[in-house]
Amino acid sequence: MASGPRATATLGLRARLLLISIALVAAGLLLANWSISRALDRTLRDRARAQHVAEASLIGASLRHAGAYSTAAADPLLRELAAHVGDRATLVAPDGSVVADTALSAAALGAVENHGARPEVVDARRDGVGFAERQSGTLHRDLAYAAVRLDGPGGPWVLRVAVSPAVEATARAASRRLLLAGALFGLVVAAGMSWLAVALAARPLRRLTEVARAMGRDLTVRTRIDADDEVGALAGALDGLADGLAAALARLERDRDRLSAMLESMAEGVLVTDANGQVVLANRALREMFLIGGDVEGREPIELVRDAELRELFAEAIRTGRAATRELSIEGVRPRRVMARVAPVEQPGAGAVAVLSDVTELRRLETVRRDFVANVSHELRTPIAAIRGAAETLLLGGANRPDTALEFAGIIDRHAERLHRLVEDLLDLSRIEARELRIDPTELDVRAEAERAAELLAMQAKARGIRVRTDVPADAGSVLADHGALEQALTNLVENAIKYGPERSTITVRAEARGERVRFVVEDEGPGIEPKHLPRLFERFYRVDAGRSRRAGGTGLGLAIVKHLAEAMGGAAGVESEVGRGSRFWIELPAADVSSR
């Protein structure tokens, strides 16, 4: 699972939020710091100026009271007063000359240049108060000056104090440092709180992320967050998404199951390939048809159905983009004929679908039908030819000679009789097959049925010196069968026994109960039948010896009729025979009342 990148994304969001809030706090603090220090600077300067003006005013007032307007009087007083305030003090006469200065000795005063043009002095004379900040022309260092006017003799005097701005700067720097420290502390506190706030805000998001991840594995998981805020809305949307996905998935699964159930229950084999020609699906019918075991996915169609023609069919369908149909003859353990239709799947890049129907049985039935028609034609041809020949002979004058006329009329009669029998048998067979013959099973006494069949043919048998006897135990019970059908089946078997049995032999009609069935057996002392003929003996027109059968008046349909009749009554027919030891033809039918015995 790609949990790495998602975790980074969450952290990224939190880090971004944290950075933004810290940046905002820092910007606010900087702005506050800047404006506070500006205000502080101004206040400090104003207060310092006011202090200096007060100092100058005090010193000036003291000088005025003392009347100290000369160097000798002013100098000591000025030095004493200035020492209290710690600043330099200068007394400037109305003509601008310096009368006293605490930074200069009395002797040095004479060399001091005229101070009348100094800006603070000019301002003080005009306004009463004056300020200036500059490098002292006398002391050659930065000084801040505050001057006040003194109304003394000879015009306005000026008392000026000078202080080093370094003092003020130190105070300003200290207050700035304090402010900066406060701001930094505030920043750290704000960052901590921001971190906490972001962590708290991110917690439900983290939970949502976990839930979303869990949903990837199991769509029944829900957020279970019920809040009115954005997180609640997101959770609701996530739950809705999961609901929709689960419903869509269920729908898809249902459709898929339905489709696969349909495919699996189809009688036709279905083989689907992908764009690479590899098998993606083979349904049950196909796997059974070609005895395919194991996994089919990813294999080549030729591995499953070993037939080059099918491969060609796939190639043709893909190449032409149209369905290709062909009947294939598949060799192998179970050779079969298969009708294959391969159609390209109408989707770009998709493969093809092959539908294969097993037509082996269909083709076999077609062959049977063809053979049957050929057999019937062949059987009809001989009597028709004989009748035509005899009729022609009669027409060409044979009728004029009484003995010839009689002989040819006899031929016509015999062959007409044979045609009649053939047509009758064919009609019977087709009626039974088409279920047109009404089979109406009732409870019949087994012994009575056997005896009746024997009786019916007793005369015919006697003509060949054959005896027909019955051997039915007293407890043979009753059978559930249609009277007419059972009689026809039994007489067919006895007739055969008479036809193929030797003269002066015995035919035995037996019957016995065998559990839920009753078995009738017609046993003869005839030549018997070779084992190779036995499996096909009940087929239509199948004869061991066609010539003998025809001579005996057989149509080749008798046993087929027996088998069909027995099956129509829910039973079966069969034969046991050994060459030289006679044959035992049997019919098995449901017993009428098993519980009564």
Ligand code: ADP
């Ligand atoms: P058919 O009209 O030729 O008798 P059937 O269907 O009744 O036709 O019998 C099919 C073939 O089975 C006969 O041609 C004969 O070769 C053989 N067959 C039938 N019954 C007997 C029998 N009792 N003994 C020996 N062969 C028999």
